[in-house]
Amino acid sequence: MSLITVDPRSRTPIYEQLVDRVKALVYAGDFKADDPLPSVRSLASELAINPNTIQRAYNALEAEGIIYSLPARGSFISGNTEGVIESRKNELFVALSRTLRQLKELGCDPEQIKTVMDLAWRETND
Amino acid sequence: MSLITVDPRSRTPIYEQLVDRVKALVYAGDFKADDPLPSVRSLASELAINPNTIQRAYNALEAEGIIYSLPARGSFISGNTEGVIESRKNELFVALSRTLRQLKELGCDPEQIKTVMDLAWRETND
DNA sequence: ACAACTGTATTAACACAAATAGTACATATG
């Protein structure tokens, strides 16, 4: 059974869910450099999805540098997961800054923000 | 000329853009309690958009409690902009917490996060 | 009273993207 799952009832396109799922597995460390992905056909069969949809997702992932595909060989996680994760951190920093700016625009109390953030930080500590 | 604008070339649905735009105007204080919105027909004419699309956006806004509509009278900003803005703050706090949690999961340095946040906070000060 | 405007409702048609279905090719693997 593959780690890759999908919700057919979601409003977000299946191929996009696949992209997000693979990314998440890379971020979580469940997928490491040069790990093999399920073949287009086997994953399609397992998820009861058309192979074309799987390939579309793999194409998008390859375009983003998350995976690479070798004809007649298979598809594999990028050898540079380090860079992929670094890019992700950058995205999150941008999101963080934007959210803070929006809170400030709403005239939110800086003390409250600090409190919430400290709480969120400790919330899920090991 | 109305404050409400739309980008026809965007991939996000027009009615959704309208919803987001009205919300943003409420958050920014440009729209206040019981302010009148453009009529369905006039806004449709001004933006060169079908009236049905405008009404769909207004329906969504009413369902969210952002506006209210009176048949034969017009559509107006909710009398409770305070609660609307408070809800928005809540959304932003949730987003903030989630982003922080994701950064932590990526093993990001807490010092770096603090630095970026302090920078983002001062970035757009008056 | 009346013309002009309001929100609302309905039905039909069109456009586009997502997804499916089916087939085919070239290549690697054991």
Added chain:
DNA sequence: CATATGTACTATTTGTGTTAATACAGTTGT
């Protein structure tokens, strides 16, 4: 050689967003 791989292509279906054209009931201002 049989099997599995990524890739390519066309056709079709499906759902959603958008437009189009009316229509109704109620208010507003003159």
